[in-house]
Amino acid sequence: MNDAADNTPDTAETISAVIITKNEEANIARCLKALSWVDEIVVVDSGSNDDTRQLATELGAAVFEADWNGFGPTKALGVDKATSQWIISVDADEVVSPQLASEIQKVLIDGTDHHGFDMPRKTNFLGRWIHHCGWYPDRVLRLFLKAHGNFNDAPVHERVVLKGDIGHLKEYLLHYSYPSLEHYLVKSNRYTTLGAQKALTDGRRANWFDIVIRPTVSFLSHYISRQGFRDGLEGLLISVLSAVAVMMKYSKLRVLQNEQRRRET
Template structure:
């Protein structure tokens, strides 16, 4: 059976725990590229054993590394994944149909299903969206962004309810470590752009973000796991604003 004419690109470092799973899920696609920034574990050898092209490139930041990896791709259509993610058969079928159909879309926005404390969230939850599948020449990463480096799309985007799986928030320690790292980067990014912290936002962001996640996004249907996750997401929002305030005061 011929493979789907799509290039998958993944940036990674020290991801031996996850890299095999994501690459196994990508075997239907014609090209898989892993850009490694200096792994000291078995990430590179596992990726090579799964048929991926492995290229070393020193870490320049999230957005610049993804832009570098995207530019290595040979196909018109490209799919970006993180090492701790996994494609489902439904997602692969959606991409295959999207590539073969006649339309004027240049990107596909899909949903992400997070594993948290041993289970994925309820099907009643409003899952977060990510734009991961697009035409190579219609997208550019915002290289000035230090984190959450979503690409700029030049053209029409179609949204699908089909989701891929994400294992990077599997437990509380892992999630809080990532939130601490990401909030520092986001606060620094805002500071470098001349942003100022808001006293009103500092006062209100935690309760409003909790309500948004727990009730509006319906994490309430995942029981205590959803309650805990909503609080952690609210604290992440508060941390970004608090660290920006800290940057402002120390400058």
């Protein structure tokens, strides 16, 4: 680890941060500055046409350019490029809090029998930290030994496949995912398209139940069961928008399967 940043002893195991990017100039500096304590920062960029790569390079990251092959494969490529024993995977719109950084460094210094760790993630939606809606605490497996894990090949909703034991960290990863409604809608459009494409590949078929009933169930789950109403207007918006995203995913799947049927006839 970077002794100049945290004065940790040389006995600590090494750690690389891995981030994937595309047009993240608004987020990348905040993300990387919170990672000054790691031994290495690997950024895999897929076609940015803003200053993302330049900013990452200026902040000490090793930047690799790669074609976009989905979230899982692109993150896995970043892990392959890393040279440390431990990997921490961070999205460009996430920040490792000082408390989480200290907790991770203590684990690496003291040693552990675990092969990976999950951590709670707190999401900021339109300037408000969300504590319900099923968004909190959103535990994510992001810290793991390179020799024991890597990301799967899912194009969306990727996850780390780990061979070994998982420990649990207490401090938070901060997620500045949705600074505006426009940003949310752009992101949701992208994710629902990828989700529909994956569903088609997996042999799923959309029907009226998926397009009408599933969104209703999603709203009730977020707003009532997961107490989204306790997050005020933002909780209501999350619940409504989550339902719309479900409807959009299955509507897009329906379009894709109709196109597939026409090609086959």
